[in-house]
Amino acid sequence: MAQDPGPGEVRFGYRFHHLFALLCFVALVFKLTIQVIKRRKTFAKMEPFAGPPPSHWLFGHVLELKQDGTSLQTMLDWGLDYPYAFPVWFGPFVCVLNIHHPDYVKTILASTEPKDDLAYHFIKKWIGEGLLVTHGQKWFRHRRLLTPGFHYDVLKPYVKLMSDSANTMLDKWETYAKSGETFELFEHVSLMTLDSILKCAFSHNSNCQTEGGTQAYIQSVYELSYLVNLRFRTFPYHNDLIFYLSPHGYRFRKACKVAHGHTAEVIKRRKEELKEEKELDRIQAKRNLDFLDILLCARDEDNRGLSDESIRAEVDTFMFEGHDTTASGISFILYCLACHPRQQQQCREEIQQALGGKSTMEWEALSKIPYTTMCIKESLRLYPPVPGMARITTKPMTFFDGRTIPAGCIIGTSVYGIHRNPSVWENPDVFDPLRFLPENSSSRSPHAFVPFSAGPRNCIGQSFAMNEMKAVVALTLQRYELMQDPQWEPKLCPRLVMRSLNGIHIKIKPVESNT
Secondary structure (H helix, E strand, C coil), X not given: CCCCCCHHHHHHHHHHHHHHHHHHXXXXXHHHHHHHHHHHHHHHHCCCCCXXXXXXXXXXXXXXXXXXXXXXXXXXXXXXXXXXXXXXXXCCCEEEXXXXXXXXXXXXXXCCCCECCCCCHHHHHHXXXXXXXXXXXXXXXXXXXXXXXXXXXXXXXXXXXXXXXXXXXXXXXXXXXXXXXXXXXHHHHHHHHHHHHHHHHHCCCCCHHHHCXXXXXXXXXXXXXXXXXXXXXXXXXXXXXXXXXXXXXXXXXXHHHHHHHHHHHHHHHHHHHHHHHCCHHHHHHHCCCCHHHHHXXXXXXXXXXXXXXXXXXXXXXXXXXXXXXXXXXXHHHHHHHHHCXXXXXXXXXXXXXXXXXXXXXXXXXXXXXXXXXXXXXXXHHHCCCCCEEEEECCCCEECCCCCEECCCCEEEEEHHHHHXXXXXXXXXXXXXXXXXXXXXXXXXXXXXXXXXXXXHHCCCCHHHHHHHHHHHHHHHHHHEEEECCCCCCCCEEECCCEEXXXXXXXXXXXXXXXX
């Protein structure tokens, strides 16, 4: 029979629980003390930069940056009161120096300072140590090895693939053209850009636009994009333990497993194919080279290539950066043109002349639509696909006005704030493509327009993205007239990419109906 614990055992258990509670209390006090010291140091670091006082001792400025589509305007209003830069507190311990002027942006973007771990940390489990988040010698090496993958000879055949994906989407839109009903753009465009990038990155025809993205890999990409955005805007989920113990954390791990497994299997099969063919020239004789071919064959000066883990990270990074960002850019471009029929018609006339009646975009035609390109740039100014970027300083940085920020600080570059800055752009909220005429651009700072960042860490895929935007816009305007529905004005919301809380809606009708 079990015996009752003796007095000595009871006292030991009692003391053990008290000791454990005391240790937890000491650890908590120690942690809070460290954070308070860190907070004081951060205040000291930000002392040269005036800014709006935090509205709450615990939440900082968070309560003022609401999730109702007004946070971007709040930041713009603060920018009027505090030129160049101001600190923003996210809770009691995290502070970001928000910069919103080209003269300040030049200093940080001219450097190779690493991305911060505040937001980019959330996607590392998905995309790994790819070019977007890595830094130092590893970043230099990867950047050098990946650059040939974006040479125009490689990008050329992609335009045909992009056109095919765009035409599949436009065929689906015939229903809306006939009915004249308003429809939401982003969902369609997102599937189209995913379809396109799978063709370009993997030489894989997913049929996701006609099958609705039912394949496991495509579902995992959408799931991961959704969960990363959800975590970004849910502050308790910023803590790894809380997030990964939650149901959303379980879904995230499950989707990562599917995405990584698919990429690993594709890499394995492609390596076997390359072993058989031995040279890129023989592969190219069979089909177009894709991003994965370039990665697998990349070699440095010591004839060393990328590891399988690095290749997977770069492919996953390309999928993330080239899918959602481009979808955001294209959706807002089409919305802008729907709101400005005169500029839309001018684009259409230019496009019709460049395409010469063809139903597909060709490489040579990309340079024949300068006015359309200016409209694309103006939309990217008003609705930058990546509304902000963040770096962490590894050394003190002094700005043009003499103010210095020390090492260990987070600097947030507000791309939206720069593009809407009234001291840089005249009538910044007006859609005016002629801003990008060469004679108008020459007097403006090159850092006043940075939708693809700038400097050594600029977006390596910006030519890929611009080519896709041009192709999709051209083919869309050739077939359809775009019209605004005044009842649906986008409520801008900065996520990892620019989104609208209520979607992006337009109406369309066939161009033939105007003749």
